[in-house]
Amino acid sequence: DQQVKQNSPSLSVQEGRISILNCDYTNSMFDYFLWYKKYPAEGPTFLISISSIKDKNEDGRFTVFLNKSAKHLSLHIVPSQPGDSAVYFCAAEGFFTSGTYKYIFGTGTRLKVLA
């Protein structure tokens, strides 16, 4: 049962345009959401995060939007650059009522920015 879903395995965008990567989660106990970028042969690197008390967080070209009622978050990259070509993972974190702690990643979206 995939609790964090990235339904688009891949995305191609022209350089300079906006890239929008989407992520859905199923459990409202998650209260912190993150995006990571991964290049081949490297570990993921942290990009940007948002806590559930906010609906937007911005850092340079990267903006994360959170829609709690829809259990949906998105990452916007504006403008997209060829160096942004990578696999992007969203992640959700939270302490559940059972006392367990979960930090779950989605399956990733491969972004290709075309020059």
Next chain:
Amino acid sequence: EAQVTQNPRYLITVTGKKLTVTCSQNMNHEYMSWYRQDPGLGLRQIYYSMNVEVTDKGDVPEGYKVSRKEKRNFPLILESPSPNQTSLYFCASSFKLQGRDNYGYTFGSGTRLTVV
């Protein structure tokens, strides 16, 4: 340089031969975790540790053990590896994340394990 160091980067082993993948971080992070990455499945958490001597199971702990005897090290132990444990493994560390804006994991470079 602040980093998470995993060793080895590549390992081919035979079924049943015990192995350990080491992980060390130099950032004084409390939280450490192991993930495996498989095609189509993303990153799945194996075990995590909130602090020294505190470990807990993630989503796919079967066949793995961990220990956290000191803050900087978090080795992953496969007592009797099987072919279904062939995967790309990542160690990660962080300060405690709750309520901390714009702070995520620092990941190691990965260990590609093949069990034949």
